[in-house]
């Protein structure tokens with residue numbers, strides 16, 4: 001049995017990244033509708049089969065994060081998704097939070113839920129073949145936001161989640177996302193990201209989470225989508241790496257970025273620019289959702305005829321991200 005540290009290292013090493021295909025039923029349904037595909041359980045299953053049976057995926061992808069629905073589904077040949085990933089040399093991960101809801105007394109802010117009953121659910125996911133997990137906390141930048149209570153509550157929940165996962169022998173992906181929505185500057189994103197990451201590592205420490213057995217999944221430090229001054233990739237890279245150096249202990253094996261609404265090309269260029277900054281104490285890689293699978297979804301459009309072209313589109317993005325080092 002590999003140790004938590006060995007699993008975490010596998011997830012972030014050898015130029016490979018983690019594919020985030022764990023959209024909830026609601027989010028995945030919206031994405032399918034967005035490309036004119038009926039949002040049925042079967043179409044969600046077919047789409048995930050398309051992604052995860054792409055030839056050569058394990059050359060660029062170390063792990064795939066699935067949702068509860070997909071984890072229990074099968075490929076057309078009857079193999080379960082976790083078993084299909086194992087056959088292909090890809091670790092199976094499972095999103096275990098149950099989503100973000102308004103924080104009490106702070107309707108503009110969210111708290112991620114899913115701790116109740118988590119210990120039992122984790123045991124079941126281990127039996128189903130999971131090696132790692134994911135929990136996403138979300139922070140918005142705005143007038144007075146994020147508040148101290150939103151930061152504290154979410155950091156605390158992330159740490160409780162991470163502790164339970166390690167107890168179950170699963171590597172937790174710790175995902176505090178400062179979202180890109182708004183017209184804030186790069187500097188504002190840097191300030192908030194610094195505060196959030198400090199709080200997260202304080203709580204992880206209090207909960208005695210083993211830092212060598214986690215993967216951190218943060219946002220890159222970028223300007224808000226509505227900001228007139230969009231920084232170059234070199235600025236994003238330097239600002240992100242500086243922020244991480246200030247906040248992330250060197251014992252963390254690796255950092256796998258979310259894409260957060262950046263275009264596939266932007267996310268790849270920003271990652272490439274970060275790889276040029278050396279030396280760094282941790283591996284830097286990607287755990288993109290939209291920036292990795294978006295072109296494949298648009299190409300597929302739900303038809304069998306688009307299947308091969310969609311797999312090619314995913315493969316191209318994965319190879320582009322894996323070859324930036």
Ligand code: 13P
Pocket residue numbers: 020136175258259260261287288289290291
């Ligand atoms: P994006 O890369 O689309 O932001 O998704 C990553 C993810 O896993 C969000 O929780």
